[in-house]
Amino acid sequence: MGNLVGSWRFKEPSTVEECDSTWGSDSESDEPVAEDDSGISDSVSPAESERAPGHSGDTSPQLSDSPESAPKMKRSFYAARDLYKYRHSYPNFKKSRQPNEYRNLRFYLNKIPLVPDGIYIEEILSKWRGDYDKLEHNHTYIQWLFPLREQGLNFYAHELTQDEIKEFQSTREAKRRFLAAYSLMLDFYGIKLLDKSGNVARASNWQERFQHLNESHHNYLRITRILKSLGELGYEAFKAPLVRLFLEESLCHNTLPNMQHSVLEYYVYTIRLPATRRRLLRYARKHYRPAHAFLWGPPLKRRGGGVGPEGGVGAGSSGIRAPAPTPEQQRRGEDSPSSPSASSRIIVSSHNAMMCQDLAGGGHKGYAGLGSSMVGLEGTILMAGAQRDRNEYNEIVPL
Structure with a gap:
């Protein structure tokens, strides 16, 4: 049995759809499915062979309700793969250390300082709160305050291991300081921690801090790291309240519009x-x-x-469908020897549909007739060309 388990090899997902189990069987049921929710698994695994790029708030285009201005967007595979590995506890990553090498735990026990700054955790918690310039411009502390099982930009900081996570979660002093560090960063972002369940709300200084956060895009990567670390160290339940607040502020109140893409592409998908x-x-x-x-x-x-839940079309990776033909159109189509059969009709995504209209020279004026105009060889060729020309989001190295 041991040999059988040891010989199992993790198969890397190769598409966004393979990385995303959110909708599963497309059921509206909110019953959890079998996906690791603990942050610790029996088969954990080494730092990823490929470092998944991070994200920046300015990758989200400004959107409007006008179809003519609809952006040609698609989801980032690199983000989806990075978060898939995180949610599944980095499959096949097995790395062990001796207890005296648990540098993350020893740092949180105030026994060693963070490197290279030489600062102890108690000094950070007692003296850095409210020092927003220091929290903004120092780029070495975040990997120590919020450790992960992956390497960040500060190579002096050790990745967590499965055994160290278990030890950390059973150490009251370390957990107390970790929550204090979380509260420290929330205050920096204009948010306050309300209770031991992880509920959050705007802080009294939210307007000034949100204005800063809306323009300080490197903090979006920090927030992804904070959310991941919460899940690693036993605070999975703290993620949803914070993500919900960011969704509300960015989508409903427009106080953090530049964060919109990061919340949807990254923060939501840190939740297991x-x-x-x-x-x-x-x-x-x-x-x-x-x-x-x-x-x-x-x-x-x-x-x-392909009508999605709540009666709407499941947009995004799903897109839009051509309108149903009228009886007269059906009759003309059946009489025409060149009309395509039902089995050869193409369902066009919103991105491809708008691209093909542009390439065909018709702008978006022929949108309503998309089903009849884009079916066939010419439409297929245009779609293929459009796919090649589509730009990926800009990606940067994660913290």
Whole structure:
């Protein structure tokens, strides 16, 4: 049995869809499915062979309700893969250390300082709170305050191991300081921690801090790291309240518009329970504008329509469908020897549809007739060309 388990090899996902189990069978049930929710698994695994790039708030285009201005967007595979590995506890990553090498735990026990600054955790917690310039411009402390099982930019900081996580979670002093560090960073972002359940709200200085956060995009990577670290060290339940607040501020109140893409592409997907992700994404879909450009909904079914939950089309990776033909159009189509059969018709995504209209020289004026105009060889060729020309989001190295 041991040899059988040891010979199992993790298969890397190769598409966004393979990385995202949020919608599962496309069921509206909020029952959790079997995905690791603990932050610790029996088969954990080494730092990723490829470092998944991070993200920046300015990658999200300004959106409007006008179809003519709809952006040609798609989800980032690198983000999806990075968060898939995190949610599944880095499959096949096995790295052990001796207890005296648990540098993250020893730092939180105030026994060693962070390197290279030589600062102890107690000094940070007691003297840095409210020193927003220091928290903004120092780039070495965040990997020590919020350790992960992956390497960050500060190579003096050790990655967590499975054994160290277990030891950390059973050490009251370390957990107390970790929550104090979380509260310290929330204050920096204009947020206050309300209780031991992880509920959060705007702090008294939220306007000034949100204005800063809206423009300080490197903090979006820090927040991803903080959310991941919460899950690693036993505070998975703290993620959803913070992500929900960021969704509300960015989508409903427009106080953090530049954060919108990071919340949807990264923060939501740090949450391990698919049922919780579904609830957050349904909330986001209700408030996202333009609604047809929402990328994170359930995928359309391959056959029979693809209408998503709540009666709407599952946009994003699913896109839009051509309108149903009228009886007269059906009759003309059946009489025409060149009309395509039902089995050869193409369901066009919103991105490809708009690209093909542009390439065909028709702008978006022929949008309503998309089903008849884009079916066939010419439409297929245009779609293929458009796919090649589509730009990826800019990616940067994660903290």
